[in-house]
Amino acid sequence: MTAIRIAAPRRLALVAGAYFAYAVVLAPLLAILWVSFFENKIIGFPPSGYTLHWFANALAFDRFERGFVMSAQVGLAATAFSLLLGVPAALVLARREFFGREALHAVLMSPMVVPGIVGGAAIYMFFIEVEIATDVPFAGTMFGLILAHTLIALPWTVRLVTSTLVGMDRQLEEAAMSLGAPPLRTFWRITLPMIRPGIVAGAVFSFVVSFVDLEKSLFLVGPGRTTLPIEMVNYLEWNIDPTIAAVATMQTAVVALALLVSDRFFKLTRAF
Amino acid sequence: MVEQGVQGLAGSARLSDGHSRAPARPRLRGPGSESLALVVPGTIVVIVGLILPLALMARYSLNRWVPGELMQAAFTWENYARFFSDAFYVGVLWRTLGISLASTGVCLLLGLPAAYYLSRLRNHHLKTAIILALVIPLLMGNAVRAAGWMVLLADRGLFNSIMMFLGVYADPVRILYTGSAVAIGLVAVLLPFMIICLQSVFDGISEAYEEAALSLGARPLTMFRRVLLPMIMPGIFSGSALCFVLAMNAYATPVLIGGPSFQMMAPKIYEQAIKVFNWPFAASMAFVLMAVTLALTILASVALQRRYGKL
Numbered sequence: 001m002t003a004i005r006i007a008a009p010r011r012l013a014l015v016a017g018a019y020f021a022y023a024v025v026l027a028p029l030l031a032i033l034w035v036s037f038f039e040n041k042i043i044g045f046p047p048s049g050y051t052l053h054w055f056a057n058a059l060a061f062d063r064f065e066r067g068f069v070m071s072a073q074v075g076l077a078a079t080a081f082s083l084l085l086g087v088p089a090a091l092v093l094a095r096r097e098f099f100g101r102e103a104l105h106a107v108l109m110s111p112m113v114v115p116g117i118v119g120g121a122a123i124y125m126f127f128i129e130v131e132i133a134t135d136v137p138f139a140g141t142m143f144g145l146i147l148a149h150t151l152i153a154l155p156w157t158v159r160l161v162t163s164t165l166v167g168m169d170r171q172l173e174e175a176a177m178s179l180g181a182p183p184l185r186t187f188w189r190i191t192l193p194m195i196r197p198g199i200v201a202g203a204v205f206s207f208v209v210s211f212v213d214l215e216k217s218l219f220l221v222g223p224g225r226t227t228l229p230i231e232m233v234n235y236l237e238w239n240i241d242p243t244i245a246a247v248a249t250m251q252t253a254v255v256a257l258a259l260l261v262s263d264r265f266f267k268l269t270r271a272f
Numbered sequence: 273m274v275e276q277g278v279q280g281l282a283g284s285a286r287l288s289d290g291h292s293r294a295p296a297r298p299r300l301r302g303p304g305s306e307s308l309a310l311v312v313p314g315t316i317v318v319i320v321g322l323i324l325p326l327a328l329m330a331r332y333s334l335n336r337w338v339p340g341e342l343m344q345a346a347f348t349w350e351n352y353a354r355f356f357s358d359a360f361y362v363g364v365l366w367r368t369l370g371i372s373l374a375s376t377g378v379c380l381l382l383g384l385p386a387a388y389y390l391s392r393l394r395n396h397h398l399k400t401a402i403i404l405a406l407v408i409p410l411l412m413g414n415a416v417r418a419a420g421w422m423v424l425l426a427d428r429g430l431f432n433s434i435m436m437f438l439g440v441y442a443d444p445v446r447i448l449y450t451g452s453a454v455a456i457g458l459v460a461v462l463l464p465f466m467i468i469c470l471q472s473v474f475d476g477i478s479e480a481y482e483e484a485a486l487s488l489g490a491r492p493l494t495m496f497r498r499v500l501l502p503m504i505m506p507g508i509f510s511g512s513a514l515c516f517v518l519a520m521n522a523y524a525t526p527v528l529i530g531g532p533s534f535q536m537m538a539p540k541i542y543e544q545a546i547k548v549f550n551w552p553f554a555a556s557m558a559f560v561l562m563a564v565t566l567a568l569t570i571l572a573s574v575a576l577q578r579r580y581g582k583l
Contacts, residue, residue: 025409025460048277117523118521193365
C-alpha cells in the first residue's frame, strides 16, 4: 500500500493535534508523579529539591494504610466472586443458543451501564431497608461493600471471558470428547487452558475497577472502614501536598503493574 | 467493526467479537438444565443487588419526605415538581448539561486527529506504547487524575508558574475551582474512551477509500468530510454518547476540581441521600439525571440516523 501524500503542513498539524491529545491524557499522571518527589511541602514550581521522604510519610499515615488494606481486601474478594459467577455464565452465554440469552446477557452487563452514583444510591437505600427489616446491618459493612464491588467487576469478567470463548475453536474439545474424555475433564484439560487469557484479563480488570471505584463505594463505606480512593478524595478536598501525590503514585504503581502483567496474557486494547 | 469499540460500555451489549478470526460455528441449541445452573447465580446477584434496588428507588422517588423520619409512603410527583420549580436545582442541571456537552465536543475535536493518527500508524511498537498510555490512565481512578489537575492548575501550580516565569502575566490567574478547570479535567478523563472508540472504527476503513478520493482531486478536508466522516459516524456516535453519559454522572472531577461553589448533579445526589437524608428527593434527582441523559442520547442517535443512515 502506498502512503497517502498529504501536504507537509497538514500532516504536521495532524501529528501535533494527535500528540496534544495524548499529552492532555497523560499530563495529570506525570504531574502527580513529579510532585511526589518534591522537597518543599507546599507545592511550588520549580521545586527546591527532590526527596523520597513523602513516600515514607504516606506509609506512616494510618488512614491511607487502612484504606489501602481495605481496598485490596475488597478488590480481591470481589475478583474471586466475579470469577466464580462470571466465568460459568460466560461459558453458557457464548456457546448456547436459547430463548432469553440476550436478556440474560443484558442483565449481567447492566452494572456497567447504570451510572455509579445512581447505582450506589439505590444499593445504599436497599441495604438500609434490609437492615431495618431484618436487623442485619449491610450498609457500612465489609459484606455490603464486597457485594457492590462484585457487581462492578462482574460485567468485565463476563465480557472478557466471552470474547475469548467466541474466538475459540471448538474442534479440540470435540476431539477430546470423541476420544472418551468426560465433560468435566475436557473442561479442565482443554477448555480452561484455552480461555486462560480471558480469565486472567477478567481477574485483573475486576480487581482494578474495584480498587479504583469511587462512586458506588461512597455510599457504602462506614466509619473507620474506608477505601483508598475515598480517603484520597477526602484528603484532597482540604489540601494538596506531596504526601497525597506519593499516595497517588503508589496507587498508580499498583494498578499499572497489574495491567502490565495482564498485557502479557491478553492485549489490553481488546478489553474495550 | 464497531462492536470492538466501547459499545458494551456505552450500552448495547453484544456477544459477537470483532477480533475473532475463527470462523463462526453454530451454537448449541437449548439451554440445558446444567448450563442454566451456571448462568443463573450471576444473574440473580445482579437482579437482587442492582435491579431490585433501582426499582425500589424509583418507588421512593414518589414518596413524601418528612424531616426527622425517613419518609412517608405516598404517591406524589412533588419531588420532581420541587426539582423543576427550584431555580437552584434547574441551574445545577443546566450546568451539568453544559459542561457535559462542552467536554464531549472537545473530546471529539481532540479525539478525531488522535484516533486517525493512531489508526494509520505503521510503527507497531509506537502504536502499542500510545495505546497503553491511553488505557492505563483510564484505569487509574478519577481521584488520582483530579489530583494531577489540581497540581497543574492551582494558583501556584505548574501552569501559572510557567506563565509568570515567561512574564505572560504578573499575578497567578484563577483556573482551579472554575468551570473551565472542570471541563479540562473531564476532557482528560474521557478522551481515552473517545480515542479508543474512534480508532477501532478507523481501523476498519481501508486507506484505499482515502487514496481514491485524494487521487481524484479531493482536498484532504473535503475527503474527510465527504468520505471518512459518513463511514465513522457510528464510532462518533458511540464515543460521544459514552463521553456524554460519563460526564453527566461525574463525581470526583466536579468535587475536587470544581470546588464547593461549582455544583453538578452527581455530588448533589450524594449530598441529598447521605447528608440531608432526603431519600425521595435524592431518588428523583437520580432519575431526572438518568432520564435527561438517556433522552439526549436517543435524540442525537435519531438526528444522526436521519442524516447519515443507520448507525
